[in-house]
Amino acid sequence: MSSAPSTPPSVDKVDGFSRKSVRKARQKRSQSSSQFRSQGKPIELTPLPLLKDVPSSEQPELFLKKLQQCCVIFDFMDTLSDLKMKEYKRSTLNELVDYITISRGCLTEQTYPEVVRMVSCNIFRTLPPSDSNEFDPEEDEPTLEASWPHLQLVYEFFIRFLESQEFQPSIAKKYIDQKFVLQLLELFDSEDPRERDYLKTVLHRIYGKFLGLRAFIRKQINNIFLRFVYETEHFNGVAELLEILGSIINGFALPLKAEHKQFLVKVLIPLHTVRSLSLFHAQLAYCIVQFLEKDPSLTEPVIRGLMKFWPKTCSQKEVMFLGELEEILDVIEPSQFVKIQEPLFKQIAKCVSSPHFQVAERALYYWNNEYIMSLIEENSNVILPIMFSSLYRISKEHWNPAIVALVYNVLKAFMEMNSTMFDELTATYNEKKKEKEREELWKKLEDLELKRGLRRDGIIPT
């Protein structure tokens, strides 16, 4: 042992078991960009005079020239190249933003194609691969877009353009077409939250001003969601798209078209199955509730859908589901409630007896909701028998005293609601019986199989 090169690895060489988030926190924010990279040739732009320095008759011409200049893309991954020209483009973009906001009569027909071209050149690009192999939006810092100093101003400019009082959708629709929208939607996958925020505003404006694109936009969002749910489970902009949809749904005319109902049942409900639900659950629940406020008859399919996709192992998601369900129950019509109360309370009974106390607690909080209480009271003859055995058992067995206390309150409430039935149920409570019956039946079946198997093998003659 004497020849060992060093003492055994010292204790402070600790192994990398620290939590991912802790480790990550130490790293500097990473930046990335898939912007076209010039092959080392310096970029030269001829400086143009400021718009305010030329007579107004020459401004339109100069405006176009500046738009064209801004189509040149710089490499921001190389922090040393073209510094002067990068600054020049930045100040030009700033000037364009001011110009389009303040000037009157600047949006001539020729400017439309140039504006759209400039915006397209700058924002449309293939997003870079995620920095970490398994980018986890809950744990990891997002990779920020390196070219943001220019990109932000381009977005800013585009929004001012769309919001300008002089803006005419009838001219713009020649350039802002389906292909444009499609590329715009793909950008919602950007890891940079600042970019997604701008995109949200842009898409919202386009949806508002281009009636001809509305159906197309909805359909493409559908496709993005379906790909997200069933193919990749990866898309960074789900929350932003849902937020836009929330206000779109709000504006749907009644009666709802079949297309919209299909969207609710076949797209929004399955979105609940995604692993990263927590990142967009608030927006999703908002959309669902919007639908139900529009058309209460959708309550049943929605609740059945939630039951179908109820989380089996993820308690955190279960708590989210329970929260959403309460939001739905807040707006439910009594006539709809009656239709789904059985499956609904079978699920709630399971949640109430969950060994995870946060799940149980969240479910038991329903009994603090006055509206829900009134619905339960009206239907206590149905709900009480469903809930009873779970509640009774937990009141005896749950490990968490807070849960037991809550359950006592619920039992007490039930007793006050319907004491006759409560007494009956207490008297006949016996959960073992059913299980035993089932066990016996299965045993019979196994005997039968055995017999048949033997017979097939020719051991017992038929």
Add this chain to the structure above:
Amino acid sequence: MAGAAGPGTGPGAAGGDGDDSLYPIAVLIDELRNEDVQLRLNSIKKLSTIALALGVERTRTELLPFLTDTIYDEDEVLLALAEQLGNFTGLVGGPDFAHCLLPPLESLATVEETVVRDKAVESLRQISQEHTSVALEAHFVPLVKRLASGDWFTSRTSACGLFSVCYPRASSAVKAEIRQHFRSLCSDDTPMVRRAAASKLGEFAKVLELDSVKSEIVPLFTNLASDEQDSVRLLAVEACVSIAQLLSQDDLEALVMPTLRQAAEDKSWRVRYMVADKFSELQKAVGPKITLNDLIPAFQNLLKDCEAEVRAAAAHKVKELCENLPTEGRETIIMNQILPFIKELVSDTNQHVKSALASVIMGLSTILGKENTIEHLLPLFLAQLKDECPEVRLNIISNLDCVNEVIGIRQLSQSLLPAIVELAEDAKWRVRLAIIEYMPLLAGQLGVEFFDEKLNSLCMAWLVDHVYAIREAATNNLMKLVQKFGTEWAQNTIVPKVLVMANDPNYLHRMTTLFCINALSEACGQEITTKQMLPIVLKMAGDQVANVRFNVAKSLQKIGPILDTDALQEEVKPVLQKLGQDEDMDVKYFAQEAISVLALA
């Protein structure tokens, strides 16, 4: 069982044991509607039993319609059902009745959940082979057409996987229809369907007549390869491999290559990545001539792509690409057209790229031969052995055997040593573990002298690592070394050092002595075990730590069979008997176990 059509309730069409046997079946069917998923799942998994009990006719007329009607369930249950039905042909009466299975599978093929749908398609593909040609046209093809023109995208994506199984056996009129349907799915307006079609394009091309491949598949391929969505375009690259295999060189050049060239320079890195990832397959499919003219330049571009992901994928393929080049002129091509790019990658900014390269680069030495390896590759290996990223160093070390065959490992040993030492002390225990596992291999190649001089001390240091997994691996490592270098070597170099640790103040180290003895005794043989190891083990029976004592019992059990009877009876037995009376429960337990296993009672 309110709505359950006949099967359970209808009294006995079955033979002698009528009600008696059908009752549990009724229960099973009843359980198909139980509210507990697990019970439904159990029942579905016993579906073949139900069918067997009902007999082929009732299965066809009652069970299958029942299943078809009640398909609305948890995906887990549906998945089991889809799987079961794929093996059901015998249970419905053989190939003549295989078509009875189509309706439930058709509904399953339209389900949203991908796993279920895929399983349904798999079962349908399986069953299609069991159809007679007539039944195929009468039942299966119409199903494919229905799916292909379904409203919701799920049925159309499922259809994509079914064309190729029914095409070869269809009549020519039907074939034309099938092609027509496939064509329209390739230009479907949902990207999900286009993706499904693109991923089946190659498979479909293989069953088509050559003329149709040229006149129909190629245009579809070209379109998909220039789709607006990169997720579709990249799938076309995969199809390219299959299509290229079907065409002559001239057709290939005219019909496919323009598209492939475009894919290699696609603006989306995902598509370029796919080209890099499929490079070997593409290379084989297009043949040597096009490889030289087109693929090599494309490969060079991929090796210096602006996305690290793409470079890494290309770096992975370096060795395969070189191996698959025609032998004639291979060396020149590699030296002039590949190696310069590889040299760049050795100092890439991205560690994944470097590590991908390190995992294959050693393989080039066999292709390039001794002199080139020494002159051109060796400097690269040496640079990689000094790389800041441990994975790169590990990848080089783990592939040393390739180089060993060509130039012998001595050339490397001077650089190897610092690299190994550094990895051996890496802060990450997984890295340490990885290097330990290569020790026996290294020892074999470097020889006993070099090993004793430079590496032995490392191997001993690992025995006192603060991570158990490392100590355990180090113990196994010693055993393998003894197997390699022999007992004499063990007796002189290893055993004394191991036995010294029996007096270490740290009980974990004392236990390591025992673990080493467990591992080494067999390889060392009776004499060393009895004379050198046994006394130490017996002495440790008096250790104050219970864990050490019960490990003594375990060790005695382990080495007992190697000892002779005298030693067992006179030395081992009394000690075990004493341990059998120990105050600690575990010590007692293991001592008694040893006594009974060694038959010393």
